[in-house]
Amino acid sequence: MAGRFFLPFAVHLSKATPILMFRTEVNVPSANLNLTLQDKVVTIGSCFAEVIGNKLQQQKVDVLVNPFGTIFNPISVCLLLKAASGQPYNFENHLVEHKGIWYAYDLHSSLSSPDKQELLQQIQHSLQRTSDYLQQASLLIITLGTAVAYRLRDTGKVVANCHKLPGSNFSRVLLSPGEALPALEDMHGFLKQINPKLKVLLTVSPVRHIKETIQTNSVSKSVLRVLAHQLEDAHEDVLYFPAYEIMMDDLRDYRFYKQDMLHPTELAEDYIWEKFVAAFYTSEFRQFMSAWEKIQRAVAHRPFHQASAAHQAFVRTTLGQLHTLAQKYNIDISAEEQALQHQLLP
Numbered sequence: 125m126a127g128r129f130f131l132p133f134a135v136h137l138s139k140a141t142p143i144l145m146f147r148t149e150v151n152v153p154s155a156n157l158n159l160t161l162q163d164k165v166v167t168i169g170s171c172f173a174e175v176i177g178n179k180l181q182q183q184k185v186d187v188l189v190n191p192f193g194t195i196f197n198p199i200s201v202c203l204l205l206k207a208a209s210g211q212p213y214n215f216e217n218h219l220v221e222h223k224g225i226w227y228a229y230d231l232h233s234s235l236s237s238p239d240k241q242e243l244l245q246q247i248q249h250s251l252q253r254t255s256d257y258l259q260q261a262s263l264l265i266i267t268l269g270t271a272v273a274y275r276l277r278d279t280g281k282v283v284a285n286c287h288k289l290p291g292s293n294f295s296r297v298l299l300s301p302g303e304a305l306p307a308l309e310d311m312h313g314f315l316k317q318i319n320p321k322l323k324v325l326l327t328v329s330p331v332r333h334i335k336e337t338i339q340t341n342s343v344s345k346s347v348l349r350v351l352a353h354q355l356e357d358a359h360e361d362v363l364y365f366p367a368y369e370i371m372m373d374d375l376r377d378y379r380f381y382k383q384d385m386l387h388p389t390e391l392a393e394d395y396i397w398e399k400f401v402a403a404f405y406t407s408e409f410r411q412f413m414s415a416w417e418k419i420q421r422a423v424a425h426r427p428f429h430q431a432s433a434a435h436q437a438f439v440r441t442t443l444g445q446l447h448t449l450a451q452k453y454n455i456d457i458s459a460e461e462q463a464l465q466h467q468l469l470p
Contacts (some may be wrong), residue, residue, distance in 0.1 A: 150374040152403040163262035170269030170329040184455040193232020196269035200284035202311040210316035229283040235426040269329045271299045271347035326352040330371030376459040
């Protein structure tokens, strides 16, 4: 698995000389969840929740990805999951209008509208959809981004997003484990009421939040790691995936960051993804992934001569392979089938 990634940090001098390791690989043991293509998943939290969710979607997993938009702090994540699990909460009391657009303090700016009632309908739709998924899902992935949060000065309420309102409206705070852990415990209780079989997987986002300074980012990530450890330690159905540790202690190199020096590169994301799949999914799922990647490459192929006999035969062969996979794994192939059918001559 790791052989795909060129990490030149080890030297082998001879058969009698042990390998000198200059990196510490993070080994993630199997969690014995044995998830399959048929297991529904929900992801919520920072942008890294979107990365994992999108990769699952690409592999035909039925996954709900960040239904409330990107949410960084644990207090806001807990509030939304509790609301989706049935806790009464009046979102209308926490809306704000700014420059002709209505926003919800508890959600990302992607959920907004010039019309207040339309925004409330969006919120209700997202809540209902999330509730439906949570009741059927096998796994909930919560990616914690930062323990730095913003409070409304007027009420002291922690907000998920400031929506570019004046900074004077908010005070910046570093959430403590003592404040955030009860919220996580409360959230866990609500989740188990609607789906006793649900497993909760916590991660700390490997994305660096250095806008708050590197020093504060270090403290913030430490708080999140403590929270994840304490919740995992208290509940058998709560697990931890070390995405943060893989980035910081395994890859541990700026060449695995994008040009902004904050976000992991696609290569780093793929490395973390493969560790994730190996720990939580069945060997059959990994076999499907291998076959499906070949199909995806075939569908994405753009020939110089689409009308050639060779390409037409290639498309028909790929369609046959696609139908075989669909029958074997019971997956929706309509998008891929349509893309291939468009390449066939009448």
